[in-house]
Amino acid sequence: MLVFDHVDFNYYNQPVFDDLNLQLNQGEFAFLIGKSGVGKTTLIRMVSMELFPENGVVQVGEYSSDTIRESDIPYLRRKIGVVFQEFQLLPDRNVYDNLAFVLQVTGTSGKMIKRKILHALSDVGLSHKQNNLPHQLSGGEKQRVAIARAIINDPFLVLADEPTGNLDPDTSEEIVSILKKISSRGTSVLFATHNYELVRRVEAKIIRLENGKAIKVQIKKKGEDF
Numbered sequence: 265m266l267v268f269d270h271v272d273f274n275y276y277n278q279p280v281f282d283d284l285n286l287q288l289n290q291g292e293f294a295f296l297i298g299k300s301g302v303g304k305t306t307l308i309r310m311v312s313m314e315l316f317p318e319n320g321v322v323q324v325g326e327y328s329s330d331t332i333r334e335s336d337i338p339y340l341r342r343k344i345g346v347v348f349q350e351f352q353l354l355p356d357r358n359v360y361d362n363l364a365f366v367l368q369v370t371g372t373s374g375k376m377i378k379r380k381i382l383h384a385l386s387d388v389g390l391s392h393k394q395n396n397l398p399h400q401l402s403g404g405e406k407q408r409v410a411i412a413r414a415i416i417n418d419p420f421l422v423l424a425d426e427p428t429g430n431l432d433p434d435t436s437e438e439i440v441s442i443l444k445k446i447s448s449r450g451t452s453v454l455f456a457t458h459n460y461e462l463v464r465r466v467e468a469k470i471i472r473l474e475n476g477k478a479i480k481v482q483i484k485k486k487g488e489d490f
Contacts, residue, residue, distance in 0.1 A: 265420065268281075268287075268321075269320050270284075273303075280306050282477060295466075298458075304456040305425055311344070311423060312341055313329060344420075347422065350430075359396055363413055389408065424443060427439055465487070468483070468484060
């Protein structure tokens with residue numbers, strides 16, 4: 265579903281990836297870990313094809329970095345949900361309208377918009393908050409709205425870039441649980457984080473970036489070190 269095949273990438277002539285290889289299968293949940301500056305965000309930007317490898321290939325579903333046309337990139341991105349550390353909600357719109365905006369720009373019908381919003385809010389446990397403005401929500405609730413926004417178009421992949429960076433430990437675990445539930449239904453999730461304590465508390469696949477490579481890939485049980 266997601267493959268990095270012998271990928272090299274330099275940023276301003278500084279090497280970031282050197283013969284990097286990794287794979288994420290359909291429905292897998294994986295933590296992407298590594299020190300700050302190791303390339304976690306760069307890797308995520310390569311998945312959405314904002315950046316392209318200098319050598320090697322990034323394969324995302326049916327799309328390949330070496331053959332994709334520029335006109336097809338928006339269609340790829342519609343099939344990928346993204347969750348950031350900053351919630352990036354529209355402050356002057358309530359929860360329902362924040363989600364509706366995502367669907368309106370793709371020409372979704374009004375009837376389908378309502379159905380998709382109610383389903384996504386149910387998934388994240390916020391059906392009762394649809395009329396609230398962002399400033400009326402806690403940090404955890406804002407991030408759950410951001411997850412609802414990421415899954416509202418039924419993506420085959422969700423990219424989460426430090427989504428718990430501004431949240432307390434208990435709320436962080438709730439966010440991971442929601443994303444694991446989503447992955448159990450067949451959506452792949454790549455969760456970039458530097459929060460190793462959170463990683464230790466969750467059973468999941470781990471992809472470690474170090475020295476330009478994905479050097480350690482394993483399935484870790486809850487409580488095990490890595």
